[in-house]
Amino acid sequence: MTMQVGLAYHRWRKFKSLIMSVVSFVCALLVIAPLGLVLFYLIKAGANAVNWNFFTQLPKSVGESGGGMANAIVGTLVLLGLASVIGVPIGVLGGVYLCEYGSDKANWWIRFGADILNGVPSIVWGIVAYALVVIPMKGFSAFAGGVALGFMMIPLIMRTTEEVLLLVPNGYREAALALGISRWRVIVRIVMKTAFKGIITGVLLAAARIAGETAPLLFTAFGNRYWTHNLANPISALPLQIFTYAISPYDDWHRQAWAGALVLILMVLVINVGVRFLTRERLSETGR
Amino acid sequence: MIPHLLEKHRETRAMNSPRPRGSASASNMPEHQGEAPSADKSAPAAFLINRLNAWFGQLQALCDVNLQIPSTAVTAIIGPSGCGKSTFLRCLNRMHELVRGARLEGEVRLFGENIYAPQVDATLIRRRVGMVFQKSNPFPTMTIGENVTVGLRLNGIRSRAVLAERMETALQMAALWDEVKDRLNKPGLSLSGGQQQRLCIARALAVQPDVLLMDEPASALDPIATMKIEELIQQLKKTYTIVIVTHNMQQAARCSDFTAFFYLGRLIELDDTEKMFTNPTNKQTEDYVTGRFG
Numbered sequence: 001m002t003m004q005v006g007l008a009y010h011r012w013r014k015f016k017s018l019i020m021s022v023v024s025f026v027c028a029l030l031v032i033a034p035l036g037l038v039l040f041y042l043i044k045a046g047a048n049a050v051n052w053n054f055f056t057q058l059p060k061s062v063g064e065s066g067g068g069m070a071n072a073i074v075g076t077l078v079l080l081g082l083a084s085v086i087g088v089p090i091g092v093l094g095g096v097y098l099c100e101y102g103s104d105k106a107n108w109w110i111r112f113g114a115d116i117l118n119g120v121p122s123i124v125w126g127i128v129a130y131a132l133v134v135i136p137m138k139g140f141s142a143f144a145g146g147v148a149l150g151f152m153m154i155p156l157i158m159r160t161t162e163e164v165l166l167l168v169p170n171g172y173r174e175a176a177l178a179l180g181i182s183r184w185r186v187i188v189r190i191v192m193k194t195a196f197k198g199i200i201t202g203v204l205l206a207a208a209r210i211a212g213e214t215a216p217l218l219f220t221a222f223g224n225r226y227w228t229h230n231l232a233n234p235i236s237a238l239p240l241q242i243f244t245y246a247i248s249p250y251d252d253w254h255r256q257a258w259a260g261a262l263v264l265i266l267m268v269l270v271i272n273v274g275v276r277f278l279t280r281e282r283l284s285e286t287g288r
Numbered sequence: 289m290i291p292h293l294l295e296k297h298r299e300t301r302a303m304n305s306p307r308p309r310g311s312a313s314a315s316n317m318p319e320h321q322g323e324a325p326s327a328d329k330s331a332p333a334a335f336l337i338n339r340l341n342a343w344f345g346q347l348q349a350l351c352d353v354n355l356q357i358p359s360t361a362v363t364a365i366i367g368p369s370g371c372g373k374s375t376f377l378r379c380l381n382r383m384h385e386l387v388r389g390a391r392l393e394g395e396v397r398l399f400g401e402n403i404y405a406p407q408v409d410a411t412l413i414r415r416r417v418g419m420v421f422q423k424s425n426p427f428p429t430m431t432i433g434e435n436v437t438v439g440l441r442l443n444g445i446r447s448r449a450v451l452a453e454r455m456e457t458a459l460q461m462a463a464l465w466d467e468v469k470d471r472l473n474k475p476g477l478s479l480s481g482g483q484q485q486r487l488c489i490a491r492a493l494a495v496q497p498d499v500l501l502m503d504e505p506a507s508a509l510d511p512i513a514t515m516k517i518e519e520l521i522q523q524l525k526k527t528y529t530i531v532i533v534t535h536n537m538q539q540a541a542r543c544s545d546f547t548a549f550f551y552l553g554r555l556i557e558l559d560d561t562e563k564m565f566t567n568p569t570n571k572q573t574e575d576y577v578t579g580r581f582g
Contacts, residue, residue: 180416181439182411
C-alpha cells in the first residue's frame with residue numbers, strides 16, 4: 001500500500017514539473033514577444049515611408065507631402081558625439097578609479113551613487129541640463145542636449161568599465177609592475193589595452209541606450225526643422241522629431257514618425273549587433 | 289655563446305646605467321642567524337634582510353626573518369604551503385605592499401641600500417629586481433617581440449636599434465631565440481606553456497635587473513620544459529643573483545647553491561644546499577626534506 005501511495009505521489013510530482021516547465025517556457029516566449037511585435041509594427045507601418053528622401057531631405061512645411069528627417073538623423077549623431085565627449089572620458093576614468101585605485105569604502109559609496117544615478121528618470125536629466133546650460137546660455141542648444149545625455153552616459157560607462165577592468169587577470173598587473181613600469185602606465189598601456197574591446201563595448205551600449213532618449217531633449221536640444229550650423233542653437237533629434245510628428249494631426253507626418261522610429265531602432269540594433277561581433281571576436285581570441 | 293652574451297649584457301649594463309652600489313662592509317653588518325656559512329665572504333651579499341615582519345591585515349605571514357642572500361648564486365626557498373615563501377620573495381622587490389591590507393616592518397638591503405627607506409621609489413627597485421611568476425603571463429595584446437621589450441618601451445626607450453638588440457640578447461639568454469626568431473610578430477600567447485615561461489624570463493631580463501626572483505617558475509610545466517628552465521637558471525647564475533621559491537625539493541637540490549627552509553612564517557634554517565639535504569642542523573628541516581611532513 002505504501003508502494004501505491006508512493007507511485008501516485010510520484011505521478012503528481014511529475015505532473016507539477018511538467019506544468020512548471022510549460023509555464024516558464026511561455027513566459028520566456030512572452031519576454032521576446034514584444035521585440036517581435038515592435039519590429040513587425042515598425043516595419044509594416046514605417047517601411048513604405050523609408051526612402052532615399054527620408055535620409056537626404058529636410059522636413060517639408062505643413063501641408064506639403066514628402067520630405068525627410070535628414071536633419072534629425074544628423075542631429076542625433078551630433079548629440080551622441082557631444083554626449084560622448086562628456087560621458088566617455090569621465091565614465092572610463094571613473095571606472096579606472098573604482099577598479100584600480102579606490103578604497104573599499106569609497107568604492108561602495110561611488111557604486112551606490114552610480115546605481116542611483118542609473119535609476120534617475122531621464123526627464124530629471126533634462127531639468128538638470130536646463131538649469132545648468134539652458135538658463136545661463138539663455139536659450140535651447142545642442143550643447144544642453146549633449147550635457148543631458150552625457151550625464152546619463154557617465155554612470156553607465158563607469159560601471160561597465162569597472163567590470164571589464166576587473167576581468168583583466170591580476171597577473172598582468174603584477175608582471176608589468178615587476179618590470180619597474182609605473183602604475184599609471186601599467187593601467188593605460190597594459191590593463192586598459194587588454195580590456196579595450198570591453199571598454200568600447202560598454203561605450204557603445206551606453207550610446208545605444210541614450211540614442212532613443214526623448215525626455216532629456218524636450219527642453220534642452222528642443223528640436224527644429226532645418227540644419228543646425230551652430231551648436232549653441234537648438235538641434236533636431238530623431239526621438240524629438242518622432243514625438244512631434246506622432247502627436248500631430250497629419251497622416252503624412254504619422255507615416256514619417258513610423259519611419260523615424262524604424263530608423264532609430266535599426267540604429268540601436270546595428271550598435272547592439274556590432275557589440276555582439278566585438279565580444280564574440282574577443283572570446284575566440286582568448287579561447288585557449 | 290651564452291656566457292659570452294652574459295658578459296656583453298653585463299658590460300652594456302655597466303655602461304648604460306651605473307647604479308649606486310652601497311658598500312655592505314662587514315663592520316656595519318649586524319649578526320644574522322641566517323647567514324650562509326660557506327658563502328664567499330668577500331662577495332657582497334645581494335640582500336641583507338633584517339628583522340623582516342609582514343602581515344596581510346591581521347594575519348602575520350612573516351615573523352622576524354633575518355638572512356642574507358649571496359650574489360651571483362642561486363638561493364632556493366622551500367617550505368610547506370602557506371609558510372610565507374612567496375610573501376618573503378615579494379618583500380624583496382616591494383610587490384608585497386601591492387596587496388590590499390598588506391604591510392611590513394624591518395629592513396631589506398639590496399647591495400647595501402635599504403629598499404624600504406622613505407625616499408626610495410618602489411618602481412626603481414622593481415627595475416633592479418626582476419620577477420618571474422608561477423603562471424606564465426605574456427601580455428595578450430602584444431607580440432612575442434613586444435612582450436620582451438615592453439619594460440624598455442614603457443620606460444621611455446624608443447631607439448629601434450637598442451630595442452632590437454636588447455630583445456635578441458634577452459631571448460638568447462632565455463634560450464628562446466632560436467625557437468622564436470622567425471615569428472617575433474606572432475602573439476605571445478601563440479607559444480607553448482614552457483616557451484611562454486621562458487618568454488616571461490626574457491621579458492624580465494630585458495630590463496637588465498641585478499636580481500631575478502622566481503616564484504615556482506616551473507610548477508605548471510612538464511618535465512622537459514622544467515629541465516630547460518633549470519638549465520637556464522644554471523646559465524643565469526653566473527651573472528645574476530637568483531632567488532627561487534619552489535615546492536619541488538628535488539628542484540631545489542638540483543639547481544640551488546643555498547637553501548632556506550621556511551615554516552610558519554619563520555626562517556628555520558639556511559645553509560649550503562648539499563648540507564641542507566644531507567645533514568641539516570635543525571630537526572624540522574630534516575623532517576621536511578625527508579618527506580616526513582609538509
